[in-house]
Amino acid sequence: MSMESERDAGAGAKPRGRPKAMADDVRRASILDAAMTTFIEKGFAKATMSDIARTAGMSKRDLYQQFEDKRQLFLDTIVSRSHLILDLPRPDDENVPLTEVLRRIFRLDLDERLAAERRALVTLVNRESLLAPELNALIYDSGAIRSRELLVEWIEREISGGRVPRVDSGRLAGMMLDVVDGVQLPKRHRKGPVDTAFQAEEILTRLSILFAGIAAGQD
Incomplete structure (x- = not known):
C-alpha cells in the first residue's frame, strides 16, 4: 500500500480509546473510592481535599474541577454507595415470598466484598453523624440516605x-431497621471475621418473628 493510501485509510478510521463520558465516569468513581478510603481512615474533620487527591493519584486542582468542596464530596460518596443499604423501591411486578423480598430489600444477598463495603459505609455514617451534627443534617436533609x-x-x-397487616407504617419501619442494625452493628465489639451468611439468616429470622407477631395481633 502506498503512503497516500495509508493516510487515506487512517483518515477514515475511528479514534481509539473510550468515549470521554466513559472516561469521566471512571475518573469520578476513582475519586469516590479514594474519598471513601480517606474518610474512613481519617474521619471527615481531619481528611483534606489534598489527602483525597493524593489517594486518587491526581492534583488537588483536578479534584476541585469535579467537586466544589469536601462536604459535597462526602455527600456524593455516601450517595454513590447508598444502594448497598437498601434496595428500594421494589418492582411492581415482583411476585416472590415475603422473606425473599426482605432479603433483597436489606441487601442480604451481597457477597463478602460488598458486605464489607456496606459495613464500612454504615460505620462511617454513624460515626460522622455523632462527631459532626451538621453532617447528620446534610446526609438526611439531602435525601442521601432515606432508609426509614x-x-x-x-x-x-x-x-x-394485603400482604402486610394494617399497622403504623412508621413504627414498623423503625422496628425493622432496629432489627437489622441490632444484628449488623452489635454493641459489643466483634472478634474475628464477620459471618455475613449467618447475619443474613439471623436478620430474616428476627424479621419473620416480627411479622408473625403482627399477624397474630390482628387475629
Whole structure:
C-alpha cells in the first residue's frame, strides 16, 4: 500500500480509546473510592481535599474541577454507595415470598466484598453523624440516605396489597431497621471475621418473628 493510501485509510478510521463520558465516569468513581478510603481512615474533620487527591493519584486542582468542596464530596460518596443499604423501591411486578423480598430489600444477598463495603459505609455514617451534627443534617436533609422513608413507602404499598397487616407504617419501619442494625452493628465489639451468611439468616429470622407477631395481633 502506498503512503497516500495509508493516510487515506487512517483518515477514515475511528479514534481509539473510550468515549470521554466513559472516561469521566471512571475518573469520578476513582475519586469516590479514594474519598471513601480517606474518610474512613481519617474521619471527615481531619481528611483534606489534598489527602483525597493524593489517594486518587491526581492534583488537588483536578479534584476541585469535579467537586466544589469536601462536604459535597462526602455527600456524593455516601450517595454513590447508598444502594448497598437498601434496595428500594421494589418492582411492581415482583411476585416472590415475603422473606425473599426482605432479603433483597436489606441487601442480604451481597457477597463478602460488598458486605464489607456496606459495613464500612454504615460505620462511617454513624460515626460522622455523632462527631459532626451538621453532617447528620446534610446526609438526611439531602435525601442521601432515606432508609426509614423508603421502608414506610414499601410497607404502605404492601398493606394496600394485603400482604402486610394494617399497622403504623412508621413504627414498623423503625422496628425493622432496629432489627437489622441490632444484628449488623452489635454493641459489643466483634472478634474475628464477620459471618455475613449467618447475619443474613439471623436478620430474616428476627424479621419473620416480627411479622408473625403482627399477624397474630390482628387475629
